[in-house]
Amino acid sequence: MTRALAYRASVLALVAAIAAGCNGEGDFDVSQQIGPDPVLPEPSSSLIPDLKVAEVVGWSDGQTPTVPDGLTISAYATDLANPRTVHTLPNGDVLVVQSKAPPDKPLNRPKDVIRGFIMSMAAGDAGGDKETNLVTLLRDTDRDGTVDERSDLLTGLASPFGIAWHEDTLYVAAADAILAYPYQLGQQEITAEPRILTPLPGGPINHHWTKDLALSPDGRFLYASVGSNSNAGERGMEAEKGRAAIWQVDIQTGASRVFASGLRNPNGLNIHPETGELWTVVNERDELGPNLVPDYMTSVRDGGFYGWPWSYYGQHVDERVHPPRPDMVQQAIAPDYALSSHVAALGLAFTNDSAMPDAYRNGAFVGNRGSWNRNAFNGYKVIYVPFTYGKPAGPAQDVVTGFLEGDEARGRPVGLAIDGTGALLIADDAGNTVWRVAPADGTVAPEPIPTDRVTAAPEEPGTAMQPPSPPEPGNAAPPQTDVAPAVSPEDGAPAPQTE
């Protein structure tokens, strides 16, 4: 009798010992992983993944994030429903894209069930039952930094994230397609039905579902980010076709190709105003330890492959992905600037020509939504990375903090943009607020700078409208599987047979 009880007790003790013995995190200085050359420790695996999720409590009246001297912060819009993206149109109107993850992701493993629960905790439901998946227009008519008119431009969308405007058309990236709506600047509502510019890889898995958009400086192309369908390829490579990539989409025809790949979860697409290069922030993989792999910000090369899933930060092989592909690892490009591990960088905004004080005038703000796969919090703030000649130059500084209070999150910064007056806007998806960070002296930019700056005149319509010429025999492009795991459905379609 007592013996049986002793058995039970020993089981409990052992289980407790296993759980408690999981890893003590040493004193790792996170700042070693911010910059062009991050310190990368050896991968560590623990039985139970490191986990620390901040409970979302929301902002009480009058509470705001904290900013350093010389800046001031105010709530630009409240009572939103999971705002993810802020975008400034050429006339200074601000669009706020609000959305939540698409439902009904298939669960393959016992782990998926637990993971879904953790992610819902991290997202919080401070928004209550408010209807999300909409685009709201905010108008600051007198350019004094407060919203004077507000209206819901589009509702009932399918998990929208990216948004762009060019030549009387509003492009919205839903979770599975880029939609094009006729829209003239100043309009307060959209009633027209959209056309599908191009489909993007969507469900049913759609693990990293946020599709961001940026317009090329010549106005010819949209860049669309498509995140991976898994952490490190554990849904199989057939689930990754066209994913972990940035697509280039012809704005006239919708024709698309994979512009760059091996980017696990790219967001915050932006064109650098000086160089015209495409930049993105990327969320790197989990479960290799609390200090792997650093999320990063990088310029994106045409045809570039950045390692996912076979390697990280250049050519550091991820042993989990099998069969190994040394040929792919060899091609992997190391990104430009590490932001440290698990910060969940999702927003990026260049500050050139903004109204920000000189200290923040030539560089990028990065919105770090905050960690969960780590036993000490990292992220939960907006940082500033100074640039010189279009490249990051110098350490990052914390600019907007106070999203985290103890073990509770009041909000989580996601998308960033410079508003029509040259101040910084922050979409806070857990706090359901858009924050405005402005110079304390009230400086206002002389004229609105749109989020997508079209600098070069587009080509003559005649040439742009021409259908793509059929590929010349013997001069076919190499199959995209040779350069990247990403193969878009269109690109993968068999070529018409010609005799």
Add this chain to the structure above:
Amino acid sequence: MYNPDVLYPPFWSVSQVYRALVAFPIATFTLTVVTDLAYLRTSNLLWLHFSEWLLLAGLVVGIVAAIYLGIICLVQRSRPSWLHALFGIVALILAALNSFIHTADGWTAVMPYGLATSIATVVAMLLAGWFGRWRHAHD
């Protein structure tokens, strides 16, 4: 007269229910070795997922069997060999450990510790079976 070799005793007995319950972990933990090997051979993640679900199913029913055995021990004066209980519990602990090892995303879920633990679990079950003779025939 009690005959331990009878395949189907004429009526349900306490030990028969126990044997029915432990059949689950015996089958699933053994199959886990097979599906682990299938994953290592093919790199097809389907087999890794099989291992995960087999471990979970075996654990759930195995824990029910362990609780059932504990109750019998408390209620009845008879009990199995303590080595049977020991190795049975070792098998369950190893399988629980193995479930966590198998949560890794890909190759390291099985190679090397996942497969090693799967095999160790089967060895512990074999030992539990070896010492599984009831000290007193109570039915």
